[in-house]
Each structure stands twice: as structure tokens, then as C-alpha cells.
Amino acid sequence: MNIKIVFYVLGGLLRLLGLLMIVPLGVAYYYGESLTPFLVSIVITVLTGLILLSYKTDEDWMRKEGFAIVALGWLAVAIFGAIPFMLDGISPLNSLFEAMSAFTTTGSTILTDIESHPKGILFWRSMMQWLGGMGIIVLFIAVLPKLGVAGRQLFRAEAPGPTEDKLKPRIRETAKILWMVYFVISFAEVVALLLAGLSLYDAITHTFTTMACGGFSPYGASIEAFGSPLVEYIITFFMFVSGANFALHYRAIYVDKDFLLKDDEFRFYTALTLAATGLLTLLLYRDINTGFFDSFRLAIFQVVSIMTTTGFATADFNFWSDSAKMVLLLIMFVGGCAGSTGGGIKVVRILMLLRHGRVELFKSLHPRAIRGVKFNNKNVPDEVINSIFSFVVIYLFIFMSSALILAVLGMDIITSTTASIATLGNIGPGLNVVGPMGTFDPIPPLGKLILIANMWIGRLEVYTVIVLFTPEFWNK
Secondary structure, three states, rough: HHHHHHHHHHHHHHHHHHHHHHHHHHHHHHOOOOHHHHHHHHHHHHHHHHHHHHHOOOOOOOOOHOOOOOHHHHHHHHHHHHHHHOOOOOOHHHHHHHHHHHHHHOOOOOOHHHHOOHHHHHHHHHHHHHHHOHHHHHHHHHHOOOHHHHHHHHHHOOOOOOOOOOOOOHHHHHHHHHHHHHHHHHHHHHHHHHHHOOOOHHHHHHHHHOOOOOOOOOOOOOHHHHHHHHHHHHHHHHHHHOOOOHHHHHHHHHHOOOOHHHHHHHHHHHHHHHHHHHHHHHHHHHHOOHHHHHHHHHHHHHHHHOOOOOOOOOHHHHHHHHHHHHHHHHHHHOOOOOOOOOOHHHHHHHHHHHHHHHHHHHHOOOOOOOOOOOOOOEEEHHHHHHHHHHHHHHHHHHHHHHHHHHHHHOHHHHHHHHHHHHOOOOOOOOOHOOOOOOOOOOOOOOHHHHHHHHHHHOOOOOHHHHHHEEEEHHHO
């Protein structure tokens, strides 16, 4: 692997990150807060970027460099994005946890008194999620010219889902389109929340974290702090939109307005959301003694929030019945659609596995029949099905291993299990200690490191990070 290429691209990425910190610097200035955390962070980040840019080389990139740049790039932006937190008085480990949670759009937090932190810091916390939602590497590709084939390697290593959804022949144009759609829908949500009565600060910060399926809020009570059903329904709608494939949004706007409804994954995503909402509504109506419409409002918000791995909350579901919590736990493993800002295993993988199971059942009755898995009326190659099986096996192995480590460190089984899947699936809250109104601060230091790794691995679809730890990657 050519380390000069990796350093050079990481340098450009850090320089971009440092310049983006000017935005929260402006917010801190507007509210009369200390500028030191961002001024120091900008100098350190930009200076480091410029030093790494001195490693410029004209040598060609290989696939290894692509994997290394994406994996190390996300780690680097989390480390440097954590500097403002450290200068705000948060410990280095907790700062890295918060920054990694932000950039990977996980939404798990270690902050115990969120409102006590400066507005500039909380704005940066939300902004990091928005940047990480569509992908910090995709943004880098969009703004950096002449990446060519190298840009395609980066895009493929970062893109969520089992297949690459290319909108234009040039990958830079695809990245620009995705960011354009992302920005336009974000703007629409800001306007909607302003009309619903939120301040500009609250509208922007919650739009950042809704569109990214991130779930950070400047308030410890999350969306419940507003006490507004209208705000809840607006955020529910935009969470659902963000959990769908952004390439489909583009095609639905510019190619065919029925494109979403024709897509197998989106239909299955909608069906799962409606089924889980209906079941949870009935359970809440039975258990918490509220009206049907209040039960529906609580259910649809929390189902969409967990399904899309956003992690917002309008109630402390730690106090719901075990059957209601089981519904939420099951959809934690599903996640959003491929090409969305959501995490998890992804709806398309679940759908393909179910269809593969149905094909195998059919073949057990008709051994000589030739029948394969279809997706959007096209045959799915066997290698795609095999890669999905491999992904799910590795994903579940990482989930179980990290849950076991947390249990060994003294956390109870519910906290260990849900903290593991909440971070690996980039969901945010879990149950018990790490519930929606709790924090991850009580997790032991080693446990926090494990969960930081979970967030990093989960956001980059497992392989991009895991491959760095294989001997074959480092062999010439």
C-alpha cells in the first residue's frame, strides 16, 4: 500500500474539515460564547491537513488505498472533530466517543447534562451528524475535482448497501447530485419546523440530525422537550424520507415520480414500518392506558426513529412493556434502506435473505426447478447473495462479541446487548442504562473503546474497516 497517497488524501479531508469548523465558530460568536475551542481546533486541523498534503504523489491508486483512505478518513475526522469537545472540558475518551457517534450518525451520547454545554458546541455536534449522514468522503469527492477512478474506489468503499447506485457515469457528478438532494430536503425540513414554531437554531440542529438519521438533540429530553405533536409528525415524515434511498429520491423527482413505489426495497421498508407501527400501537393502547391516537403518535414516531436508526425519543420506552420493547429491539436489526443515511443491516439485505429462503423452500419441493432470487424484476447474482450471507454472519459475530465484552465488564445483559446493537447499527439509544433518556457515560473505558469501534465498523458496512486487520491487506 502506498502510504503517501493515503496521507495526501487524508490531508485534503482534514483541511476541508477545518474549514467547515468556521460554521460553528460563527454560531459561538453570535451567542457570545468562547471562540477558543473552535479557533484552536481549526488551526490544529488545517495545519495537520497542510502537512499531510505535502505528501503529494502522481502514482495510481489501488483498491487497498481506497479502503485505507475511507476507514482511516472516518477515524481521522472523529479524532479531530473531538478537539472542540476536549477544549470544552470533556475527557479525551468521551470526546472521541461523542465525535465518532456524531460522524457515524449513531446518536449515542456520553453527555449527562446536555443543556449545560455552549450552543456552538451543540451546533457542531449536530452539524457533524449532518456531514456524516450523506458521507464525509462523498462530500470530499463532490468538492475535489479530478479524482476519476480513485473517486469511484472511495465511493464504493463508503456507500451503504450491497450494491453501488450510480446516477451519472462520473462518480463526482453522482456525489454532487446526492448532496444536492440531501441539501434540498434538509432545507424543506428547516422551513417546516420554523412554521411549526421552532426557533431557527432548534430547526437547523434538529434538521441536521433528522436528515442524517443521527438523533442528537440540544435537549436531554430529545423531541419530547417541545411537547408538540406537529413537530413530532414533521420529524417522523423526514426521518422516514431519510431512511429511504436518496438515489431513488432523485429519480422520483427527475425521472419518474412513481420510481419509489416501483422499488422492491422501498415497498418492503414501508410495509415493515406500517406493520411495526400497527403492532406497537395496539400494545401501547393496551398497556399504557392512553387514547388510540396518542398510542399511534407514540408508536409511529418511535418505530420510524428506531427503524431508520435515528434514535430520537418522545417517551422513555424503558418503561414500556416487554412486548413493546421487543418490537423495537427486533427492528433495531433491520435499519434503513441501502443508499440512505440510516444504519443497520439494511432493508434490502433482509428482503434478499427472505426471498432466498423462499427460493430454497421452493427447490426443496421441486429439486429440478431453476429459480433464482429477483430484485426489481432482475436476477440477483449468486455472489451478491453470498456476500450478504457473509456480511450478516460477520455483523452478528461482532454484535455478540461486543455484547459479551460489555457483560464481562459488569454491565447487565439488557444494557450489554442493546448497547452493542445500538452502536453497531448506528441507532443511538438502547435499553436500561443506555435507554433513550440515559447516557453511555456509565460504560467502563474499555467498553467505550469497544463501542467506538462498533460505530466505526457499522457505519462503514463492516468490510471497509475489518479488511484493515487482515494479513492479506498488508501483503504486497
